[in-house]
Amino acid sequence: MLKKLLVANRGEIAVRVIRTAKALGYRTVAVYSEADTKALHVELADEAVCIGPAQVSASYLNSDTILDAARKTGADCIHPGYGFLSENAAFATACKDAGLVFVGPPASAIELMGSKRRSKIAMQDAGVPVVPGYEGSVKGNSATDDELIAAAKDIGYPLMIKASAGGGGRGMRLVESESELADSIKRARSESKQAFGDDELILEKAVIEPRHVEIQVFADSHGNAVYLGERDCSVQRRHQKVVEEAPSPFVTPELRQAMGEAAVKAALACNYEGAGTVEFLVDKHRNFYFLEMNTRLQVEHPVTELITGQDLVAWQLTVAEGRPLPLAQSDIRLNGHAIEVRLYAEDPAHGFTPQTGPLLAFEPAEGEGLRFDTGVRSGDAITPHYDPMLAKVIAWGQNRDEARRRLIRALEDTAVFGVTTNRYFLSRIIANDTFGAGEATTAFLQQAFADDPSLKPQAPDLRQLALAACVFDHGISGQTAWSNAPATMTPIKLASDDAVVELLVTRRGNRVSVSQGDAQHSLELIQRSEGRLCIIDNGVRQTCQYHRLGDSLYLQAFGQAWSVRDITHQPAQATGGVGSGRIQASMDGAIIDVLVAAGQNVRQGDTLVVLEAMKMEHPVKADRDGIVRAVHASRGDQVKRSQLLVEITADEAAEQENDA
Structure with a gap:
């Protein structure tokens, strides 16, 4: 019997795991960085250990300090949450070597499914439908550029380039024609290497405007495996999920069974244990293809919990203790409909720029069928060190329309003061007629929201x-x-x-x-x-x-x-904003690239510096034509919001020509 659980994560998932563990009688241990000293997950846990500075590489990704925290506190099991070390096979192995139970699948399954190339080959061998493409041999070396170019001729266009180790759209490119291929391969390799330390690529035939549907699976150490329905995650921006719902409005009972059985087959093929998600692309004819398997608890797991009445973290702990699954496949029932959105501190009207600063007030709405999974409270600070998600807002209803109405009302009634959020953008999506009709594909936002009011600055009326x-x-x-x-x-x-x-x-x-x-x-x-x-x-x-x-x-x-x-009593002054040539950081972050030097000619809109914050890259652009007078930032610098990065002066010769 396991007694003390260390949660190797932060934010809302750490809070969510700690609450279930405490309800089941576990003692709990939180780990935290110096930036999270006053975080909610630290307050809720029975014990907490500081594991380093704010940078994730020195804290939440430092497996040695996390294992040391487990030794100090006498924890006998570790839950990795999602992100960070949750899909790190080496960490799962290190936990086992230290005599700790890793609340997740075996390291071998994590390693296999962490490679898009190897996992796709394994799924083909297991009889799971896959997207036609090229991934080389399971024992072969990574495909060269020439091999990929040759394979593309057989696949045809459009096609997708994907990073084998990737996720979240990094190292992914849609290629429409042969003329784009070589450059796209080069860029995908570079992005994949920077993001994952691995530049291995695969090719797949592009499935145009598909549905992104995933199956929640669970397996135990006794040979049992089940699926708990599906989640539709088709509403995406830049390959990042924005809305998730269960069940899918597109999936029929027959398709659900076929996809569920294929997902279970995938889990059994890699000797899986615990919670996993098998992701599929589904075309307009309801043909489905294996995309990848996430070997952890998904961000969107609450919608599955609400329609099944099951606590998936409790299931994880049950399996981790070596016990059989709580239910057989025939006992699993789906009830009602649930929709989840991710409430972020970001500004959709200005390119979804992440927001930092004090959270002056955060008051989640209350009402029937509402659930908020959050790791923040009023008075907390939103920092540039971590993902800017404030909460997952989930609504359940007897039917899809009831869930939609409740979710829109929850977004409208939740008070968030101090930082700009994507709340208006989210409510516009849920209220949209195409989404309401259950017809949203992965192309929905690109097609329907290019000119949406939520993506433009709105002056108060x-x-x-x-x-x-x-x-x-x-x-x-x-x-x-x-x-x-x-x-x-x-x-x-x-x-x-x-x-x-x-x-x-x-x-x-x-x-x-x-x-x-x-x-x-x-x-x-x-x-x-x-x-x-x-x-x-x-x-x-x-x-x-x-x-x-x-x-x-x-x-x-x-x-x-x-x-x-x-500003009634403030003295009048020039705005000094657009066209000033004083280019400032739009947020706290790290400089990962500087593309200009003093004396260089630039045009308005040219990218000058690339800033990384909230796990995303943000180009900093010139606001006028001119000559770079000075560059005040270097690669690797940590900068503050409004810090001066580049100065641009007018090109006097050009101005004189215009005046003439």
């Missing part, structure tokens, strides 16, 4: 500005009755992003009117308390949420969230 003006009006305080107060007229200047608006605020008793030119909007104030404002807007009474920090104000009302700054 007059009603939103009126509400902000009410909060900034210093004449209103507490729950004072304003009916007898004298009428006042006050000019106010508010800024949102780069836009500045000048308003005239007229207050007569408890009625506030805001004018912008000839336009006007009025609100009736009923009650104000810290963080809440009750108003009547056009005859409708409602409560709004806000958080004020100095001259900055964050608001949530009318199903939307926005922020403004009161």
Whole structure:
């Protein structure tokens, strides 16, 4: 019987595993970096050990310090969560060598499924359908560029280049024609080497506009293996999952059984134990093809839990103790529908730029059928060191439409102040007619959302500005009755992003009117308390949420969230933004490439520097034509948000030519 579990991870998955383990009677141990000293998973665990500085390479990826933490605390088993060391065969072996139970599959299965090339060959041998392509021989060396180019002629176009060790879209390229192939191979190898330390590639026939459907499998050490339905993960951006749901609106009962049996066959072929996910591509004719197997618990596992009524972490611990699976295949039932989205601190209106800074307030919505898996609380800081996911928001309903309605409402009612999030983008997806009809493929976002309002900066409208003006009006305080107060007229200047608006605020008793030119909007104030404002807007009474920090104000009302700054009393000054030539870091991060040097001519939009933050690369571009005057950053530098990176001065000769 296992007694003490160390969770070798952080954030929401560490919180989620710790809660189930404690409910089952386990003692729990958290590990944390210096940046996570006050993190929620540290607070929830019975014991916690600091394993190093913020950098993941020196903390959460340092297997030696994690194993040392297990020895110090007397833990007898380790749960790796997902990411970090969860699919590291060497770590699984090291746990076993240290006398610890690794809550996951055998190292041999991790190693096999960690190679797209070897796993695809193994699946072919096991009779699992695979996408036609070229992967070489299981014992052969990695294919050369010439071998890949020759194989492409037999496969035909379009085709996919994939990193054998890859994931998350890294080292992946869609190739439409032979003229693109050589350069695409070169770029895919380089990206794969940088991301995974391995430049081995495979080729596959491109399945155009497929569904991405995955099967949750479980196996034990007694030869039992089952599948627990499917998850549809077709809504993706840059090969990253955005929405996951179970069951799939596209999968029939017959297809579910066929895919489930193929997934179990895949698990048995590699002597699997524990939780695993077999991912398939499904074409419009419902033909399905093996994509890869993830040898860990998936981020999206909660939707499976909600429709099966099973705790998959509890199942993992059951298998880790050497016991049989809790249910046989005939006992597994699917009930209702569940949809999950990943709420990120990122700005979709500015290229999905990750956001950092204090999380001033985080208040998840409450309601029937809602579940929030999160590792953050109000007052925490979102740092550049880790993934910027704030929470997984999951809604369950008796049917798909009920789950959709609940999820949209949960996104609208969750208060997040201090950092910009992708909440509006997510709610727009769930409300979209194509998604609602169950017709979203992997091409859905690219086809349907290129011009979506959620991907463009939205200036607050007059009603939103009126509400902000009410909060900034210093004449209103507490729950004072304003009916007898004298009428006042006050000019106010508010800024949102780069836009500045000048308003005239007229207050007569408890009625506030805001004018912008000839336009006007009025609100009736009923009650104000810290963080809440009750108003009547056009005859409708409602409560709004806000958080004020100095001259900055964050608001949530009318199903939307926005922020403004009161600059009424700030001196007028030039914006110095677009076209200034002073190129600054858009976030905290590390410089991984510098593409220009002093004296070099550049054009507006040219990439100058590549910044890595939140596990993603972000190009920093020139905001004007000119000559690079100075470069203030070098590869490997850690930089802060707004730090000056490059200075560009005007090309005087070009300007004189334009003037002439």
